[in-house]
Every structure is written in C-alpha cells, then in structure tokens.
Amino acid sequence: MNAHVRQPHIDQLEWRRSSYSSEEGGECVEVAIRPDTVHVRDSKDTARAALAVNPAAWTAFVGFTAL
Structure with missing residues (x-):
C-alpha cells in the first residue's frame, strides 16, 4: 500500500x-x-520556489560544506 503524506503549504513551514x-x-x-x-x-x-531535498541529501551537503 502506498501512503501519500501531504506536505504543508510552503507558508506554513517553520523557517530557520x-x-x-x-x-x-x-x-x-x-x-x-x-x-x-x-x-x-x-x-x-x-x-x-524553495528547493526540496531528502534528509540524507541535506546531511551530505551540510557535511561537505563543513570541510
């Protein structure tokens, strides 16, 4: 079974x-x-538009930029 998780609208996200x-x-x-x-x-x-990536890709990116 495929479950689709509905993402909140971009304005409803908590931005940091x-x-x-x-x-x-x-x-x-x-x-x-x-x-x-x-x-x-x-x-x-x-x-x-915002860029959306999976958490693993974000973690890899942040790790790369910290070098």
Whole structure:
C-alpha cells in the first residue's frame, strides 16, 4: 500500500535562517525541516520556489560544506 503524506503549504513551514546570514543583505538561506523533506529557500526572495531535498541529501551537503 502506498501512503501519500501531504506536505504543508510552503507558508506554513517553520523557517530557520542560517546563523551566517545577517540583516545587512548578502547570502541569506532559510531551511524548513520536515520528517521526510528539507526545504531550502532564499530569505531575500521568499516568493521564489524553495528547493526540496531528502534528509540524507541535506546531511551530505551540510557535511561537505563543513570541510
């Protein structure tokens, strides 16, 4: 049996801003973590589509950027 989990609307997600982002502009990234998906968006342009990846891919990306 295939069960489809309905994702909340993008505006209903709890977005967290990167600790490296500042109010002065520049690179600003926000992340909303759900059990089966990690959503990533540009905090300066929240009307643009967010990127959605699975948690394993996000973990690999974060590990790579920490090198």
